Amino acid sequence: MSVGKINRYSIVSSEEEGLRLTTMHGMNGFGNGKIHTRRKCRNRFVKKNGQCNVQFANMDDKSQRYMADIFTTCVDIRWRWMLVVFTLVFVMSWLAFGLAFWVIALLHGDLDNPAGDDNFTPCVLQVNGFVAAFLFSIETQSTIGYGYRCVTEECPVAVFMVVFQSIVGCIIDCFMIGAIMAKMARPKKRAQTLLFSHNAVIAMRDGKLCLMWRVGNLRKSHIVEAHVRAQLIKPR
Structure with missing residues (x-):
């Protein structure tokens, strides 16, 4: 039986580890008007580059399973x-x-x-x-x-x-x-020319709060019948 382990990454980006340093505007008017606070880091399941932040351990016969499907492995x-x-x-x-x-x-x-x-x-x-x-x-x-x-x-x-x-x-x-x-x-590098907006927003659409972001295609060739699927991961 395999066991999944989650590495610790910042809630902001996969490149930032440990605690996040945020900057907020100060209300007291002293100093430069900014207050530096630290936010507790959390575990990410999916990093911002699309990689799953999960490592499997205690998997029996892992090498034999890869060799059994040698074509896909290659x-x-x-x-x-x-x-x-x-x-x-x-x-x-x-x-x-x-x-x-x-x-x-x-x-x-x-x-x-x-x-x-x-x-x-x-x-x-x-x-x-x-x-x-x-x-x-x-x-x-x-x-x-x-x-x-x-x-x-x-x-x-x-x-x-x-x-x-x-x-x-x-x-x-x-x-x-x-x-x-x-x-x-394999169109593995096709995702390099599909850009997502850096920030996602929550706004009203048709009387409902919707989570929205933008997707841009850098290539001149259009994607026909494109399907978009999103997954929301949240604690229970």
């Missing part, structure tokens, strides 16, 4: 971490299949026989070490095209590994490109 994380995940996924796949081709060449004896021996046919031509196997893995998955290094008909397991890496590479490409496109298509 879409929600920051761009810097998204680029790190993008790079690591491809590099790790290249290393894994490069290691597999190197093991195949090692077991077949390709590393012990010279390249100029006409009586010996290696599984993968010109793969005489792990670096060459790693380059062959990159060429296979990224479909750059083979040069001196290419698979032969000598080892069916090497042919199967090439086919398997091509399929896995297509799956990785679809997943990562889909996550990046979904992240770019």
Whole structure:
């Protein structure tokens, strides 16, 4: 079971913490005519920048739940971490299949026989070490095209590994490109061009007291069928 904790923020702004210093006009005429008072701070549920001022604790299997929905997790994380995940996924796949081709060449004896021996046919031509196997893995998955290094008909397991890496590479490409496109298509920064008035007022409208504020759109494109919903949070 999760437990929510509320951080302490000023009732005025999310940038002000502790006690609020207010200024009122003095009625006694002494000094500069202003009296400085302190107002007791309260707990805010929602800060003025739109972030919820709630932290969850004692959540069981939080990491496993995020990994269970890995696509949404990749879409929600920051761009810097998204680029790190993008790079690591491809590099790790290249290393894994490069290691597999190197093991195949090692077991077949390709590393012990010279390249100029006409009586010996290696599984993968010109793969005489792990670096060459790693380059062959990159060429296979990224479909750059083979040069001196290419698979032969000598080892069916090497042919199967090439086919398997091509399929896995297509799956990785679809997943990562889909996550990046979904992240770019989200209108998350659209709220930056919607401005709210700094102060809200209570005034009479149609014989009733109404809480009112203004909303402005900085873009020239209009928002069609816009719906506004407000929530009032108050103590019981």
